[in-house]
Each structure stands twice: as C-alpha cells, then as structure tokens.
Amino acid sequence: MMTQDAQEAVGDYRYGFHDPESSTIRFDKGLSEQVVRDISELKNEPEWMTDIRIKAYNHFIEREMPTWGNCNSLEGINFDNITYFLRSSDKTEKNWDDVPEDIKRTFDRLGIPEAEQKWLGGVTAQYESEAVYHSIREDLEEQGVIFLDMDSGLKEYPELVKKYFGTVVPHSDNKFSALNTAVWSGGSFIYVPKGVHVEMPVQAYFRINAKNMGQFERTLIIADEGSSLHYVEGCTAPTYSTDSLHSAVVELIAMEGAKIRYSTVQNWSANVYNLVTKRGVAHKNATVEWVDGNIGSKLTMKYPSVLLKGEGAHAEIISVAYAGKGQHQDAGAKVHHLAPNTTSNILSKSISKGGGRSSYRGMLQVTPKADGCRSKVVCDALMLDEDSRSDTYPTMEIGNSTADLEHEASVSKISGDQLFYLMSRGHSEEEAMGLIVNGFFEPFTRELPMEYAVELNRLLELEMEGSIG
Amino acid sequence: MMVDELLRVENLHVSVEGTPILNGLNLTINRGEIHAIMGRNGAGKSTLANVVMGHPAYEITQGTIHYKGSNIEEMEVFQRAREGMFLSFQYPAAIPGVQVGTFLRKSVASVRGEAPPPREFRKELKNAMEQLSMDRSFLSRYVNQGFSGGEKKRLEILQLLLLQPDLALLDETDSGLDIDALRIVAEGINSVAQNTGCLIITHYQRLLDLVKPDVVHVLLDGKIVESGGPELALKLEDEGYDWVEALA
Numbered sequence: 253m254m255t256q257d258a259q260e261a262v263g264d265y266r267y268g269f270h271d272p273e274s275s276t277i278r279f280d281k282g283l284s285e286q287v288v289r290d291i292s293e294l295k296n297e298p299e300w301m302t303d304i305r306i307k308a309y310n311h312f313i314e315r316e317m318p319t320w321g322n323c324n325s326l327e328g329i330n331f332d333n334i335t336y337f338l339r340s341s342d343k344t345e346k347n348w349d350d351v352p353e354d355i356k357r358t359f360d361r362l363g364i365p366e367a368e369q370k371w372l373g374g375v376t377a378q379y380e381s382e383a384v385y386h387s388i389r390e391d392l393e394e395q396g397v398i399f400l401d402m403d404s405g406l407k408e409y410p411e412l413v414k415k416y417f418g419t420v421v422p423h424s425d426n427k428f429s430a431l432n433t434a435v436w437s438g439g440s441f442i443y444v445p446k447g448v449h450v451e452m453p454v455q456a457y458f459r460i461n462a463k464n465m466g467q468f469e470r471t472l473i474i475a476d477e478g479s480s481l482h483y484v485e486g487c488t489a490p491t492y493s494t495d496s497l498h499s500a501v502v503e504l505i506a507m508e509g510a511k512i513r514y515s516t517v518q519n520w521s522a523n524v525y526n527l528v529t530k531r532g533v534a535h536k537n538a539t540v541e542w543v544d545g546n547i548g549s550k551l552t553m554k555y556p557s558v559l560l561k562g563e564g565a566h567a568e569i570i571s572v573a574y575a576g577k578g579q580h581q582d583a584g585a586k587v588h589h590l591a592p593n594t595t596s597n598i599l600s601k602s603i604s605k606g607g608g609r610s611s612y613r614g615m616l617q618v619t620p621k622a623d624g625c626r627s628k629v630v631c632d633a634l635m636l637d638e639d640s641r642s643d644t645y646p647t648m649e650i651g652n653s654t655a656d657l658e659h660e661a662s663v664s665k666i667s668g669d670q671l672f673y674l675m676s677r678g679h680s681e682e683e684a685m686g687l688i689v690n691g692f693f694e695p696f697t698r699e700l701p702m703e704y705a706v707e708l709n710r711l712l713e714l715e716m717e718g719s720i721g
Numbered sequence: 722m723m724v725d726e727l728l729r730v731e732n733l734h735v736s737v738e739g740t741p742i743l744n745g746l747n748l749t750i751n752r753g754e755i756h757a758i759m760g761r762n763g764a765g766k767s768t769l770a771n772v773v774m775g776h777p778a779y780e781i782t783q784g785t786i787h788y789k790g791s792n793i794e795e796m797e798v799f800q801r802a803r804e805g806m807f808l809s810f811q812y813p814a815a816i817p818g819v820q821v822g823t824f825l826r827k828s829v830a831s832v833r834g835e836a837p838p839p840r841e842f843r844k845e846l847k848n849a850m851e852q853l854s855m856d857r858s859f860l861s862r863y864v865n866q867g868f869s870g871g872e873k874k875r876l877e878i879l880q881l882l883l884l885q886p887d888l889a890l891l892d893e894t895d896s897g898l899d900i901d902a903l904r905i906v907a908e909g910i911n912s913v914a915q916n917t918g919c920l921i922i923t924h925y926q927r928l929l930d931l932v933k934p935d936v937v938h939v940l941l942d943g944k945i946v947e948s949g950g951p952e953l954a955l956k957l958e959d960e961g962y963d964w965v966e967a968l969a
Contacts, residue, residue: 668778673814675798676774676807677824677880678831683799687827691818691863 270490277339308423308433373452398443405441420503439469444479460489475510504532520548536562544571557586560594567596575608584613604640686713725752727918734783744943760940805887809877815865822860870897895928907931926958
C-alpha cells in the first residue's frame with residue numbers, strides 16, 4: 253500500500269505500471285567484495301576488468317558521500333537494501349519477437365519498437381541490469397559503426413574498452429562513480445569511425461522494473477576524428493513506495509573535429525534516486541553537446557560536464573528540470589576550459605511546483621593557459637507557486653584574464669496577465685499553465701527529435717493537471 | 722428579425738483592490754449591433770471589458786452581468802470564451818516559447834470544443850491572414866513576444882476572425898495602428914460584425930469612421946452619462962469631454 257504522500261507525489265505518472273518480476277538470476281540484497289566478484293565472474297570478464305571493479309569497490313567503501321550537490325538528501329539511501337544485479341533474460345536479442353513476452357510488452361507500451369522503425373538508427377533496451385534487445389541498422393554496421401550494449405562491447409572489443417574505460421570518469425571521481433565502476437552492468441558502447449556521420453539518432457532505453465533495484469549502466473562513446481553522432485536515452489520505472497537507485501556513468505570522447513550530441517529525457521518514477529556522472533572530453537575543434545531533461549525521480553544529482561581539452565573545442569549544455577511535489581532536481585553543468593579559444597554555452601531552465609525544489613549547480617573553469625575563451629551561462633527558473641523553491645549555485649574559477657564570460661540568471665513566476673490572456677482564449681487554468689510551461693522549456697524541446705519533443709510537452713501538460721487547488 | 726440579446730449589464734458596480742471604478746453602469750448589446758464606448762482615461766472603459774470577460778482582479782460589488790440570458794458572475798473566464806465571448810486586449814500578454822501557429826490551433830480547438838481538421842484549419846488560417854495582410858512568418862514567432870504595437874493588434878484581430886465570437890469586446894484595438902493597418906483591422910471587424918455583438922472601446926473617431934457604430938456611449942466616472950448615434954462620437958471629437966462633465 254502506498255502512502256498518501258507517495259501517491260500524490262507520483263500523480264498521473266503513466267509509466268508507473270510494473271510487471272511481475274521474472275528473473276533468471278537475482279543477487280541477494282546488499283554489497284560486498286564477493287558480490288562484485290560474482291558479477292564479474294557471471295559475465296565472464298577478463299581479469300583486468302575484475303581488478304578495476306575491486307579497486308573501485310574498495311574506493312567506494314572508503315569514500316565519503318559527495319559534497320557537491322544536495323548531499324543531505326543522500327542519507328536516505330540504504331545501500332544494504334538494494335539489489336545490485338538482476339538478470340531478467342539470458343540473452344540480448346536482435347529481434348523483438350525473441351525478447352521474453354512480458355518484457356517485450358513493456359517496451360511496446362513505452363513505444364520503443366515503433367520509434368525504432370520510424371526514426372532511429374539503432375536501439376538498446378535495458379531491463380534491470382542488462383540489455384534484453386539490441387539492434388543497429390545494417391548501413392551503419394557496414395560503415396564500421398559499433399553500437400553494442402557495454403557487456404557485449406567488452407567481450408567483442410576488449411582493447412578499445414581497456415584503452416578508454418574510466419579515462420574520462422575515473423572510479424575515484426566520486427562515491428557514485430566508484431559504485432558504478434564496481435558493479436556496472438549494461439549501458440552502451442559506441443564507436444564511430446573517422447569521418448562517419450551517423451544521421452539518425454541511436455537510442456538506449458533504460459527500464460527498472462523490480463523493487464529496490466539498483467541500475468548501474470555504463471556508457472562509453474567514442475567519436476573518431478571528424479565523425480558525428482546523436483545518442484538519445486530515455487528512462488522510466490514503476491512506482492513503488494520504496495526507493496530504487498539509478499547510478500550511471502557516461503563517458504564521451506570526441507576526437508579532433510568530431511561532434512557528439514547526447515540527449516536525455518529522464519522520467520524516472522518519484523521513488524528513484526538518480527545519481528549520475530556524465531562527462532565528455534572534446535579534443536581539438538570537437539564539440540560535445542548535452543541536452544539533458546530531468547522530469548522524474550525523487551532526487552536527481554547530475555551535472556553533465558565537458559572537458560575542453562583541445563584548441564577550438566566547443567561545449568553546449570542545455571538542461572531543463574521539472575521538480576514537482578516531493579522532488580528535488582539538483583542539476584547543472586560543468587565546463588572546464590583547458591585549451592585556448594575554446595567556447596561554451598550553458599542554458600539551464602527549471603520549473604518548481606507543489607513544493608518541489610530545483611537547483612542549478614554550475615562550475616565554469618578557465619585554466620591559465622586557456623587564452624581567448626568564451627562562455628555564456630544563462631539560468632532561468634520559473635516558480636509555479638509560493639511553496640516551491642529554486643536556487644542557483646554558480647561556481648567560477650577563472651585563471652585567465654582574456655576570458656570573455658557572460659552569466660545571466662532570472663527567477664520568474666507565471667503572471668496573472670498571461671493566465672488571463674490564455675484563459676480568455678478558451679484554455680482552462682491548467683491548460684494555460686501547460687502552455688506557458690511548454691513555452692518556457694521550448695529552447696530545450698526544439699533541440700530534441702520531434703517525437704521526444706511531443707512526448708515531453710504531453711508529459712508536462714499532464715503534470716499541470718490537478719495542479720489548481 | 723428577432724432581437725438576440727447577448728449582453729445585459731445592470732447597475733454594475735466594480736472595484737479593483739477596494740477602489741470603485743464602475744458605479745452603476747447599464748448596457749445592453751444585441752447580436753448584430755456595434756456599440757462604441759468613449760471616455761477619458763480612467764473613466765472605466767477597460768474595466769468594463771475586463772469585468773465582462775471575467776478578470777479575477779475585478780470585484781463586482783453590486784449589479785449583474787447577463788450573457789445570453791444567464792447571470793455569469795460565477796462563470797470562469799475560459800467558459801465565457803467557450804460560450805463565444807472574446808476580448809481583444811489593449812495590451813496582450815507575451816507567451817515566450819509558444820508559437821503563434823500552435824497557440825491559434827489550440828485556441829480554436831478549445832473554443833470550438835474539438836480540434837479543427839488540419840487541412841481545413843490551414844485553409845481558414847491562410848484566408849484570415851491574407852485578409853489581414855499578415856505574413857506566414859508570423860506563425861512561427863512566439864505569441865506577442867517582441868511584437869510591435871501594430872503586430873499585436875493584428876494578431877488580436879486574427880483571433881477574432883478565427884474564433885468567430887458571439888460577443889466581441891475590442892479594447893482600444895485602434896491604438897498604435899497606422900492608417901493602413903487601421904483600415905485592415907476595421908475591415909476585419911466589419912467582416913464579423915454582422916453575426917456578432919461588438920463593444921468597441923476607443924478614444925478616437927478615426928476607427929468609427931471605418932466601423933459604423935449603432936450606438937455611442939460616453940463613460941464618465943464609471944457610468945454611462947450619454948448615449949446616442951454616430952453623431953455623438955463626432956461631437957466628442959470636435960468638442961472634447963468638457964460638455965459631458967456638465968451633464969453629470
């Protein structure tokens with residue numbers, strides 16, 4: 253039985269359904285060195301990967317909780333009450349018809365096979381700890397594009413994985429990157445060869461189904477010189493009264509002149525802790541773009557980062573956060589200008605409603621040798637009522653006086669004039685708020701593939717329903 | 722033809738934040754009639770339009786507003802709109818990030834109670850925009866954001882044409898328009914006026930040269946002090962409002 257509060261917080265979450273749990277392998281709750289060894293053994297991993305996991309596990313045990321972010325809220329996580337590995341299907345299938353029926357039905361309900369046919373270059377569908385479905389368009393494969401789930405990536409391309417794994421986000425980065433490195437499972441592994449432009453987005457979809465589940469996917473994307481890729485990820489989970497943990501690590505490497513865009517619409521149910529470390533490195537004249545939408549979860553702490561390592565590299569980070577009742581979206585962006593003539597744009601938009609809290613936490617660093625850098629940071633917050641909260645925590649470390657920096661921040665409320673105007677055109681107060689909210693997020697949604705944008709707008713309209721007391 | 726009463730305002734007293742603005746106003750508008758309300762700044766003209774539309778900041782302290790025969794005091798703003806009431810705003814609000822095209826389609830769907838078939842709607846929209854000499858590029862701009870005064874008024878009249886209201890309240894729709902734009906806007910109003918009851922709020926005669934009112938009212942201190950034919954507007958234009966004050 254769900255508590256009243258949880259019910260209210262969850263509202264009309266339409267992905268809150270769950271299937272009866274079917275697992276072929278399920279570990280007991282809790283974490284130990286043995287659990288870490290068991291995961292690695294089960295996956296038949298090379299010894300070097302087992303060693304990395306053990307090292308990371310030991311670091312996790314010793315490491316303090318993070319101090320960057322809304323750290324008090326992390327005390328609600330009980331690491332002993334989490335299932336660290338759950339295998340729901342023995343194989344990763346290439347054909348949806350071979351995916352176990354109940355799992356396939358879930359992804360049908362989420363619209364994944366349909367989207368794949370219409371507009372995607374490839375799909376990975378992860379259910380609990382591992383991918384249950386995976387496919388890539390033949391023409392991409394012929395061009396040498398590698399798109400695999402991370403477990404298969406390690407099996408088939410161990411040298412590539414060994415060369416790059418943990419180079420952008422080392423296990424020692426923070427407690428949760430250590431945890432992920434110790435128990436990682438699933439995620440995507442992508443390599444785009446030199447000069448290849450992947451025109452259609454490739455997508456990964458992450459679904460948590462079981463209670464008290466921990467999902468620790470690990471994604472590594474390498475775009476070789478002059479190549480480009482758009483990767484899209486979505487995620488949902490059932491609504492439970494107890495918490496689940498999603499703690500991913502994503503590493504992006506954009507070689508000289510390459511471009512990676514990584515788009516996320518995170519729509520976890522309101523009982524999920526979403527603690528993710530996402531970082532990309534951009535070499536000479538390369539671009540890394542994070543398009544990051546945070547709608548769901550109980551607590552999200554996520555600050556997509558870019559290391560501008562090569563001259564002329566560019567970072568683009570557009571993020572939106574929606575915090576409803578019982579939610580805290582602690583999101584932001586970090587950009588490190590490490591080379592001359594690097595540029596970055598950060599746009600953050602957040603909405604708080606029903607006592608929800610959204611925070612922008614940003615880091616902008618310019619090192620002494622990074623001459624002629626430009627950066628623009630814009631943070632806009634929209635508050636829908638008096639009970640909600642919005643904060644901005646910008647940090648700047650500027651070591652070079654030639655840097656050209658702009659920072660703008662605004663906090664606004666929906667004006668009575670806007671509501672009256674829209675209502676005089678036949679829109680109920682809720683519909684009017686939905687329109688205003690969609691408009692506020694528009695600079696973000698216009699960057700998404702159209703199908704995602706439509707879905708996001710619909711989600712936000714649903715969130716506005718029942719919001720007028 | 723039978724008289725089709727749309728609006729009946731009786732002894733209306735309205736306050737904003739405790740300050741009385743309207744003090745016993747009476748007005749009846751039937752379908753097919755054009756009424757003009759003139760008066761100095763602060764006389765209560767915009768208040769009348771806003772209170773009829775249902776603006777929450779305006780408190781009716783006495784009197785009634787009947788729309789299509791029913792007392793609408795408890796009726797929500799959007800319900801009034803769905804029942805065919807329309808207000809062309811003096812200062813329409815900007816809605817950042819919402820494209821004009823989306824806004825128009827959604828508004829038409831709300832007011833009509835169902836989404837118009839896309840092809841028909843596109844055609845309707847194209848015709849209306851041509852009638853108002855509006856460029857297609859309008860549709861992808863954000864509602865009223867960065868619009869000039871004239872552009873805002875054209876967008877209001879475009880909505881008037883698309884929503885085809887029963888009662889149209891036009892609050893200083895002529896202000897900020899050059900003479901060509903004024904002519905276009907006036908033609909727009911005339912094209913719906915036959916089937917609509919119109920209340921035109923204006924300071925100037927020049928719109929009334931183009932949209933012939935049936936009745937002109939003079940508002941002073943929250944009350945209609947004089948009503949007459951179009952000649953009344955001409956007299957105000959020539960002589961100003963001083964003589965009206967003598968009437969009060």
